Amino acid sequence: MTTRQVFEQDLIDLHTEIIRMGALVETAIANAVTALETMDPELAAATSRADDAIDDMEKSIEHFSLEIIALQQPVARDLRAVASALKLVTDLERIADHASDISEKIIVLCSMKRIVLPHQVVTMANLAKQMVRGSLDSYVSRDAVRAAEVARSDDRVDELYERIKNELVHLMSVDPENIAAHVELLLICKYFERIADHATNVAEWVVFLVNGDHRNLN
Amino acid sequence: MDKVDACGCADPVVETDRVIVRTEKLNLHYGKLQALKDIGVELPANRINALIGPSGCGKSTFLKTLNRMNDLILDCRIDGRVYIDDVDIYGDIDVVDLRRRVGMVFQKPNPFPMSIYDNVAYGPRTHGTKSKTVLDEIVECSLRRTALWDEVKDRLRASALGISGGQQQRLCIARTIAVDPEIILMDEPTSALDPQSTLKIEDLMTELKKSYTIVIVTHNMQQAARVSDNTAFFLIGEVVEYGPTSRIFNQPTEKRTEDYISGRFS
Numbered sequence: 001m002t003t004r005q006v007f008e009q010d011l012i013d014l015h016t017e018i019i020r021m022g023a024l025v026e027t028a029i030a031n032a033v034t035a036l037e038t039m040d041p042e043l044a045a046a047t048s049r050a051d052d053a054i055d056d057m058e059k060s061i062e063h064f065s066l067e068i069i070a071l072q073q074p075v076a077r078d079l080r081a082v083a084s085a086l087k088l089v090t091d092l093e094r095i096a097d098h099a100s101d102i103s104e105k106i107i108v109l110c111s112m113k114r115i116v117l118p119h120q121v122v123t124m125a126n127l128a129k130q131m132v133r134g135s136l137d138s139y140v141s142r143d144a145v146r147a148a149e150v151a152r153s154d155d156r157v158d159e160l161y162e163r164i165k166n167e168l169v170h171l172m173s174v175d176p177e178n179i180a181a182h183v184e185l186l187l188i189c190k191y192f193e194r195i196a197d198h199a200t201n202v203a204e205w206v207v208f209l210v211n212g213d214h215r216n217l218n
Numbered sequence: 219m220d221k222v223d224a225c226g227c228a229d230p231v232v233e234t235d236r237v238i239v240r241t242e243k244l245n246l247h248y249g250k251l252q253a254l255k256d257i258g259v260e261l262p263a264n265r266i267n268a269l270i271g272p273s274g275c276g277k278s279t280f281l282k283t284l285n286r287m288n289d290l291i292l293d294c295r296i297d298g299r300v301y302i303d304d305v306d307i308y309g310d311i312d313v314v315d316l317r318r319r320v321g322m323v324f325q326k327p328n329p330f331p332m333s334i335y336d337n338v339a340y341g342p343r344t345h346g347t348k349s350k351t352v353l354d355e356i357v358e359c360s361l362r363r364t365a366l367w368d369e370v371k372d373r374l375r376a377s378a379l380g381i382s383g384g385q386q387q388r389l390c391i392a393r394t395i396a397v398d399p400e401i402i403l404m405d406e407p408t409s410a411l412d413p414q415s416t417l418k419i420e421d422l423m424t425e426l427k428k429s430y431t432i433v434i435v436t437h438n439m440q441q442a443a444r445v446s447d448n449t450a451f452f453l454i455g456e457v458v459e460y461g462p463t464s465r466i467f468n469q470p471t472e473k474r475t476e477d478y479i480s481g482r483f484s
Contacts, residue, residue, distance in 0.1 A: 004481045073440060075467045076476050212469040 007072045014064060014085050018092075021057040022136040025092045028054065028099035029132050029195060033125045035103060036117070036188065041110040044103035051100040058093040062086060077212075084209040088139070091198040091205070095132055098191040098198075105188045115181045118167050121189060124160040127153060128192040131199035138206045147206035150199060151217030157196035164189050238263040238401065238431050239284060244298035246279055246288065253279045255455040257298070261448070263400075266423055266432045268442035268463065271452030272483065277435045280452065281403050284433065285320035286313055302401070318345060321394035325406040327386035329378035329393075334361075334370050337378045337389055341397035360392040364422055384415025391422065395430070402426065404434040408441065420445045439479055443467045451475045 028047055035044040065086045068074060074082050109115075131153050138147035168186045172179045200218050208214035239261035246254035254276045261267045269277035279288065286307060288294045300307050307316055318341070330337050338357045339347075347353060357374070361367040366388045370381065378389055387407060394402055404423075408416040423432055423445055436442050442449055443463060450460040451472070459466065459475045470476045477483070 007481070075439075075443070075479050076470055078480050079468070 004072070007068075007074070007078075010064075010068050010072060011078065011081055014061070014068065014082065017057070017061050017064065018085055018088065019136075019140055021054065021061065021089060021092055022139065024050070024054050024057065025096045025099070026129075026133055026136060028096050029129050032099040032102045032106070033122070033129050035106050036125060037122055039106065039110055039114070041107045044106040044110070047103040048100045048107075051096050054093060054096040058089045061089045077209075080209050080212060084205040088202055088205045091201040095195050095198045098195045102188050102191045105184050105191075109181060109184050109188075112181045112184070113178060115171075115178050115185065117185070118164055118171075120160055120164050120167070121185065124157060124164060124189060125192050127157050127160065128196045128199065131157070131196050132202075135199045135202035135206065138203060139209075142206070142210050144207045144210040147203035147210075148217055151203040154196050154200045154218040157193055161189055161193040236263040237261065238303060239433070240299075240301040240304075241283075242299040242301075244280075244283065244300060245296070246276075246283060247293075247295045248291065249293040253455050254283070257457055259450060259457055259460050261431065261433060263431045264427055264429075265447040266427050266434060266445055268446035268449045269433065269435045269452060270437075270439060270442050270449060271478070273437075274454075275452040276455040277450075277452040278405055281322075281405055281433060281435050284401065284403055285317050285322060287322065289313070318397045319399050320401045320403060321397065321399040322403040322405070323387070323390050323394055323407045326410050327383055327390050329381075329386050329389050331377070331379060333375045334378045334381070334389060335374040338392050338396045341393060345397060356396050360396040361389075363395060363426070364388040364392040365418065366392060382415070384411050384418060387411060387415065387419060388422065391419075391426075395426070399430060401431045401433065404432060406435055406437060409437065416441070451478060453478070 028050055031043055031047040031050075034040070035047060065082050068082050069079075072078075131150050134150035134153070135147065138144070138150060165186060168182045168189075172182045175182075204214060204217050207217065237260045239259075241257050241259055244254055244257040245252065257280060269280060271277050282288045283296065283300055284302070284307075288296065296308060302316075302320065305311065330340060332340075335357055338360050339353045342353060342356050347356070358367060358371075361370065366385060369385060370376075370389075378386065381389065387410075391402070391407075408419050411419065420441065423434070426432060427447075434442075434446065446463045448461065449463045449466040451458045451466065451470075451474075453474060459470055459472045466475065467479060470479065
């Protein structure tokens, strides 16, 4: 078979770049979770600083994707690969932004009087982290079934968020001295809930990439 | 409605769902070589139908079966059926009338060595139109429909060979529609033209499909994607896949189609 060698290499490079960006995003969220569990302001600060590199990668991948469209004019599966790359990096960048937001809130929390973390917060944070990892794994292996499974986990995250929110509202009413800290914690949880939403989006783009079917999976 | 009278004066009648061309088990041999194998397609009226595929795949041969141009080739044997408006064109029909109803535009512009006016008037005259008033009307109408009128109205008596290649091709299209066909066959009509002239022809095709059915052979995949409503992918004499162009270029069902449209040729 005659192939388009430059184009084929471009597609491989694009795939590799997204995997590299995905690895940075995974690290960011994993560090944010660890910083939350250990209330480590230094790790939180480092996580926040790492966001700039991810922003740069997003722009670089967008530029490369547009260049491929302009120069190689992909169609069918190739076009889906480039189109999904363009969309997917936006979600990855948002996930990293939220990891950075979480880290900044952790720094604020560390400067306040220590509060006890409801145990479901860490459960939810880890679930959101697993969803990000699962969606990226499904991208690497182009596995639509795995992607759909990841998207289904979003229900569990939403459910946990609602429970945590109710618990934090209750704690605010019985412990008015720490309302500010609990508000920060609620925002952290909201960011994790949004991270799960973006992981779901990534999973949806993986399904689109594999079989051309783009729909809300959750 | 008489299409010539309607040009530029009234909205053409667009028929959306009518099948105008239908083939059944169409096989064609050049001597021992089989060029078409069991072709069965239905082409809708008032649509641009693109035929794509590598050289020698049979797409131009198929095009020529639609107005029996292959009759002129020695050793060409055809079996199966080609229906236009449910009439078998390989049955007992008037071939001259068939070629009026199914006009053809070729790869290289081929104006006759005569004036611009006479090129367009040639077909109607051959089919018996003698009135100068009627011929004037047909010529102006055809040239307007091909967006050529403003460019040549002051030199209608000048030689058609003196205008640019793009203008010559639009003149050939004007000559084709002057005899009021139903179907226009185009065999790589822009492959000899520059991008600007190509764009004009493509715009023209989109306009013409309101009144005619267009079947175009093109090697330019972007052109097929840009202008056609339906696309048929030919390979080694067979139609591998036929369907709406948006589907063919987004989600072809056949791997061979996907390989071809994405530039991976076997």
